[in-house]
Amino acid sequence: MExxxxxxxxxxxxxGAGECRPDDLREVLAVIPRLVAADGGAEHALMIDAIPExxxxxxxxxxxxxxxxxPENRLxxxxxxxxxxxxxxxxxxxxxxxLGVGFLxxxxxxxxxxxxxxxxxxxxxxxxxxxxxxxxxxxxxxDFSSQxxxxxxxxxxxxxxxxxxxxxxxxxxxxxxxxxxxxxSNKATQNHIHIKVNMPGLLVMLPRSEWRCVHQTLxxxxxxxxxx
Numbered sequence: 001m002e003x004x005x006x007x008x009x010x011x012x013x014x015x016g017a018g019e020c021r022p023d024d025l026r027e028v029l030a031v032i033p034r035l036v037a038a039d040g041g042a043e044h045a046l047m048i049d050a051i052p053e054x055x056x057x058x059x060x061x062x063x064x065x066x067x068x069x070x071p072e073n074r075l076x077x078x079x080x081x082x083x084x085x086x087x088x089x090x091x092x093x094x095x096x097x098x099l100g101v102g103f104l105x106x107x108x109x110x111x112x113x114x115x116x117x118x119x120x121x122x123x124x125x126x127x128x129x130x131x132x133x134x135x136x137x138x139x140x141x142x143d144f145s146s147q148x149x150x151x152x153x154x155x156x157x158x159x160x161x162x163x164x165x166x167x168x169x170x171x172x173x174x175x176x177x178x179x180x181x182x183x184x185s186n187k188a189t190q191n192h193i194h195i196k197v198n199m200p201g202l203l204v205m206l207p208r209s210e211w212r213c214v215h216q217t218l219x220x221x222x223x224x225x226x227x228x
Contacts, residue, residue, distance in 0.1 A: 005076050006054045007094040010034050011219060014089055014098050015041035015052070017061045019105025021131065022048050028129060031212065032099055037062075038089035041102050042070065056089040087117045090124055097125045097218050099211075104130030115203060119157050122200035122225040125218055127211070134211045138202040140223040142195055144214060146188035151207055153184040158201035165194040176202070200225050 006012070013032040015025060017040030026048055029035060037045050039057025046069055055062065056076045067075065078088045086103055103114045118126055118137040128135045138154070146152055152167060156178055162171035168187045175181055184205075195204070206214060 002091040004094045005056065005092045006036055008034055009096065011097040011099060011215065012036055012093055012095040014038060014086075014093065014100045015044050016086055016100060016102030017041050017043070018102045018107065018110055019131065020044045020102035024129070024131065025050075025101055028099060028101055028211070031215070034095075036089060036093060038102075039085040041085075042066070044102055056092055057085040058088070061085070084113050084117065086114055087121065090117060090121055090126060093124070097127065097215065099215060100126055100128045103128050104133070104135065115157065118203070119201060123227045125224060127214055127218060129211050130208065133205050133208055134214055135203055135205050136214065136218065137200060138195055138197050138204050139218075139221055139225065140197065142204075142217065142221050142223070144193050144217040145191055146193050146206070146210070148188055148190060150188045150210075151205070152186050152188050152193060153205040154186060154195070155182050155184055155203045155205070156201055157203060158199070160202050161198040162202060163194075163196040166190045166192055171195065 011032050012034045013028055014036050016038045025044055035050055035052045037052040037055045039059060040061030042052055042055045042062050045052050054074050054076055055070060058079055059077055104111055122137055156176040159177040162176060164171040166188055168189050169183060
């Protein structure tokens with residue numbers, strides 16, 4: 001078990017070194033002021049004059065000349081190379097929800113690695129915010145709002161049994177799996193969406209404009225996956 005270095009009862013904004021527009025970071029930071037950086041994500045924060053409360057990583061993407069801009073007690077070097085910086089940071093945060101900016105973008109391999117972390121750290125609720133969409137691992141059961149006709153994409157990382165209400169193509173009774181049926185480009189038929197799954201592994205993807213609503217929903221959703 002990794003040692004927790006940042007603990008709070010509030011939602012936390014975790015910034016990564018990937019694609020991250022300054023205005024996007026400012027927008028989320030205005031709502032989620034607790035800021036942690038995963039390695040080179042600290043550079044994004046410093047560009048908007050935001051000082052992370054902690055920086056976690058192997059420091060291979062955070063320029064050494066910038067270390068002096070951060071109080072030394074906020075620098076947490078993790079030397080092991082068995083995990084990516086996103087996981088190094090996520091594993092050391094204790095919070096009801098982590099919102100990740102700078103983990104989705106042009107690099108498909110980086111996105112796949114981030115989804116792998118969401119799956120393996122399913123007990124740590126996390127919402128990834130990109131320039132076009134938000135992505136989260138579905139908890140055991142969730143109810144959220146959506147605009148009728150709005151995008152509600154889901155993708156199974158493992159074989160999943162699911163139930164749904166409010167989707168154009170219901171998930172009930174489907175043999176969902178990455179090598180079988182998926183349900184991307186699904187859409188809402190009503191303003192209230194309900195999804196229930198039997199195990200961790202279903203990614204939910206919504207328009208980026210929904211991030212505040214999803215943040216509030218995940219914060220108040222009681223059902224969560226147990227710590228392995």
